Amino acid sequence: MAVAHPRLDDDPRAVEPSLGHLARGVWHRAVVVLGVVVVTVAVALVVTAQSSRTYEASAEVRVSSGNLPSADGMSSAEANTLLATQVQYLQSSQLANDVAQRLAGEFDVIQVLVEGVPESQVATITVVSSSAEGAARAANTYAVAYDERRDAAVVEEATARAQQTEGQVERLQARLEELQAQIDEETERVNGEIARITIARDAAARVGTVLEPSDVIQPNTSFLNALQGQYSDTASQLGLATTRLEEYRQVAQAANGGVAIVSAAEPPAAPSSPGAAQVVALAGILGLALGVGLALLLTALDRRLRSARDVAAVAGPLDTVGPAVGRPDPAALTVDGMSLPPLTGRTVDSFLAPALWLAQAVEGSGRNRVLVTSPREPQSAAPALAVALARCGRSVVLVDADLRNHGPAVLDPTRRRGLSDVLLGEVLLVDVLVDVEVPGSGSLRIVSAGREEADLAALGSSEMGRLLEVLGRDADVVVVSGAPCRVGRELDIAPVGVDASLLLVTLGATVRDDLDLAVAHVQRAGAPALGVLVVDPDLRGTGHGAVPGRRRAASDSSSVPSGSSAG
Template sequence: MKITQFLRLLRRHLVLLVAMIFVGGAAGFGITALMQPSYSARTELFVSVPTSGDPYEMRMASDFIKERIQTYVGMVGTKSVLEPVIADLDLNTTPGELASRVEAISDPETVLITVQAKAGDADSAARLATAVSRSLTERISTLENPGKTDSSAIDLIEANQAVPPSEPDGPPQWLYIPLGALLGLAAGIAVAVVRGTYDNVVRTKNDLAAVTSAPLLAAVPEDREITYRSNRDEPAIGGVRGESILRLRTNLRFAHVDEDSTVLLVSSSHPGEGKTTIGIDLAIASARAGQSVVLVDADLRRPTVASRLGLEGSVGLTTALVSRLRVDELLQTWGEDGLHVLAAGEIPPNPTELLETRAMTELVSELAGRFDLVIMDGPPLLPVADGLVLSKLAHRTLLVAAAGRVRSRTAAESVRALDELGAPIGLVLNRAKMSSAEFDRHRAYGIRAVVPAIPEDADCPDGTVDQDGSAASVPEADEASAEPPAEAFEGPETRPMPLVREDGGVSRS
């Protein structure tokens, strides 16, 4: 995974990372609040053997001590040593429980025994270490002098007394909060990487490029600044989304520059990916560019083109195929640019068989001979076979893939199905997420919304519209002193172009 892909993955899971940081920090705070502090105190015992001062005798004594000292270290946790400590300090515990709080260690190169004890406060730890060292001394003295003589074979002397510690054991308790936050961040990154590794949802142009070698003709963004208008007669749109539709139209014209007419099928893998919206937008944009365009609603299972454009949908394609009426009698005109629309008509009981008839082939050929561009809004490819049938009648199939909705293997399956039929494919990434840099580039070039004037009989006579589509009042000013708004100098206005939403309304940005 490249660094840019990793950073993009982290940005996609930013909410998860922030949540994990807070969870880790809260867990660290909870540990700090619930954790009881522990203090450790230690004392050191010096082990010696009485000698006459002879070097040989002293060497033998040193070897004797080193052999015995490990035995003394192991005696610290025994019942015979800890029971006197419990009685002396009046502790409410057992020798077994107390043994987990005390230990003795010794360096093989020295004759020192370090006795260490833990307690809930510093003074208790110091008292416990002192009591354990004294009980150990007494117990060893008893074992080494079983005859109760005045002289002992070995002596244990307290070399360093136990001192109450000034700080508890371990790191400072406040350190658990940032440590927990860091662990939460690490866990969030791990989850993001795992999800990114196994996540096969198409989100970017690179995701589509990894699925197929088919050309990506356009990436249409999901512009959340789009405001909606209910007026279907004079819609207008500019902005980033409109520029993406214009790019798609231009790419298609260059792809078919040597052809007199072009038949396009607009489809998708599954319903809900915005294929109908893209088809309508492309048809309107092409008509505005001066092409003669006919939009055919070839989805004979769930037709929506007529309802979105406010046209009659009871007669259309099925009427032409079944009753053999002339196409001129069934075509409807939408808008001022001469966009022709052939609605779906009545839903037949056998859509696939009807689309496979010779009448359908002849109808498409007739439309291709009369119009510069024929756009067929087909059904999804994977649920039914209708789309594959229509792809054989089209010069190119536009496969619309919705970012964040369709999976890579689903898009690959649709492309593979079209490849098996030899159908040329063009990809359109719908609802693409644009980076802030891309939006800034558009904004710097002056791509902004263009709002048509409101009729004189509207509630707002001055013809001004707010961003939300509602009427807005403008303060009166003298014409001589009036200055153009600042945004008028941001760049050239984009040409108004209507777009139709998936819910049936007309949108602009």
């Protein structure tokens, strides 16, 4: 019978998936993650191999606005925005159409990228094309077209400014002529006034008279001075305009827009895309992310029990013991055709503590005919448990009642007689009991399953009940190795005569719902579950333990034979 203990399913940590649980799930599904990565990389490589190759080539030009440095100079705002406006112009549809006409459809231009460096006023023109020669030709054509368009813009502006300056020169020359005429007229007037005063002064001197101050007033020359100042300023303006006109004419004749091709594009030796290394790296990262995501999803949806704590959470009030080694050692003991785990070694050692717990559970309860079964997956722990019970000093009978699969007690090719033959009345029970020698003071006898063509319905007969009753009177514990509770979608037939059961849960194989169904099934069969034994197929070492918070399996050293270990 089960002993009262705290229930782990009241602890939310026992049922809620933790980060550690998810991490273990991803680790257990490393093959899935690796497979997704491999598939993703393979698909990426196939797509890359089938995709067309592209090439990139770059030419560098020192940009220019295509405007003349006027006498007023370029403002700081214009200097700051020069590169940005020219980069935009290099990517304009106007220039693209010009380049397309120059290439005349000989090469295709997939994409044009322009980047500028403000410190050097240099723009890099990168052209993507389907051929190496086409990429280089197009990049150089962009540079040449830009240079010629800037040259044409300078010639156009220089010519326009020259025409404007010619008109300005003509106007200044006409003004100078007008001012010169006014100066000549005003000079003549001033000179006439001076001559008049001089004559009057000479006449007065000859007659010895003195002229009145009003008669010798000097002529006003302020207007003449103003005219001369205007003439000087106009002459200066005319000189500057004439110089500027000559500069504009020289610029128009030179046709240099200030653009300089710093470096010409060369045909690339290798395609820029697709790059196998880059594709593999990106596909690997994407595949890893998808693989981990898929593993996390599978872990979250996985209903299989992965740890003893998971088992305790589902088992409810049932005792949970173990884990025990789930993979029998290769060197098995064959007794009269029946294959058993070795009498020594880690497999049986890991079952000593569960065996002591089972022995204490059946003592004094009047229930010693224990069905060892599993929810769905085939179990092979019953022989190891029987051997461990015998080593602990108990009188044990192991009955192979798995008539469907011939269970863990695998028969030799001769198919010796066993349980099915007794149930059919062909042999007596004493004829099929086989004694097995084990270390310690206990004893072990086994009853094999019998012939392969046995009738499964015989397990539910009254004869099966009487047989187990007889064995139970002569033994401390009768271990009945049964088939899984559920075979396919149907519940298996539980042997008549068992009065208790022990459910084996294999970590990584048993599903939560199957464990609940198995508990209810053995209860209806009259063999209520004493507890749940956790079997770990991947357990290493000889240790065993119990789930924290559960009652540990009995480990009274006095009950363990000398030379053995309870784990």
